[in-house]
Amino acid sequence: MAKFDAVQLTEVSISLPWGIGAAKWKPDTTERSAAWELYVELVTRIAVQPLDADAGLVREALNSLYSLFGSTREVLRTAGPKVGASKESVGGIAIAVLNHGLRPFLSKWHPILQEWEAQKPQGVSAVAHEKGWELEPILRQELSELRNGLEAYAQALAKIAGISD
Numbered sequence: 674m675a676k677f678d679a680v681q682l683t684e685v686s687i688s689l690p691w692g693i694g695a696a697k698w699k700p701d702t703t704e705r706s707a708a709w710e711l712y713v714e715l716v717t718r719i720a721v722q723p724l725d726a727d728a729g730l731v732r733e734a735l736n737s738l739y740s741l742f743g744s745t746r747e748v749l750r751t752a753g754p755k756v757g758a759s760k761e762s763v764g765g766i767a768i769a770v771l772n773h774g775l776r777p778f779l780s781k782w783h784p785i786l787q788e789w790e791a792q793k794p795q796g797v798s799a800v801a802h803e804k805g806w807e808l809e810p811i812l813r814q815e816l817s818e819l820r821n822g823l824e825a826y827a828q829a830l831a832k833i834a835g836i837s838d
Contacts, residue, residue, distance in 0.1 A: 687829035689766065690822040691773040698761040700833050707752040707763045708833035714744040715830065721823045724816060730803055731812050732790070735783060738775055738819075745771055763833060770826050778819050782812055 688695040700708065715721055718737040719729065745767050749756055756764035785808065793802040803809055831837040 683835075685832050687766075687832055688825070689770065689829055690825055691770070693766070693769045693773055694760070696761040696766065700763065701755065703752055703755040704757070704763040705834050707748055707756045707767075708830045709836070710748045710752075711745060711763070711767055712827060712830035712834055712836075714741065714748065715823065715827050721820055721827065723820070724813060726810070726813060730800060731809060731816065732786060732799070732803065734816055735779065735786065739779060739783070741775060742771055763830075766826075766829065770823075774819065774822055774826070778815065782815070786812065 684697060684699045686695065686697040718741065719734055724731075724734055749764050749767060752764070754764075756762060756767075758768065759765045760769070789806050789808070790799075790802070793799065828837065
């Protein structure tokens with residue numbers, strides 16, 4: 674028996690940012706399992722943890738966010754078509770988060786940061802170079818705002834997986 678088979682299937686209501694909106698449905702065990710896998714992938718990333726102004730590199734946070742594309746694709750591929758692609762399905766929600774939440778953020782910031790990194794003088798550490806970038810505080814602020822949306826996504830996944838109310 675799969676770990677979610679013994680759990681009573683109940684209707685869930687979720688609400689997500691980035692224009693995704695709200696959804697209400699009764700997820701099946703396949704969706705619950707996929708939601709759990711996506712939840713674990715999401716909440717264990719540096720990018721969804723608060724990043725203090727003096728901590729870490731924003732490059733690491735961007736790389737962590739980018740890797741969510743691959744892990745989400747893998748979870749959805751493995752789960753198969755039962756996870757769906759509609760607004761009221763785990764698959765549809767995961768795809769919408771990638772396309773409406775992460776993709777715009779990464780499309781904006783990845784090339785800008787990459788251009789700054791290419792200007793790093795020899796002998797200067799990556800940390801010192803990044804801290805010297807005038808756009809670094811703006812990127813950190815926008816990363817914090819994105820993180821708020823990702824927290825809502827994580828809460829929705831937890832609800833779908835049946836590990837929170």
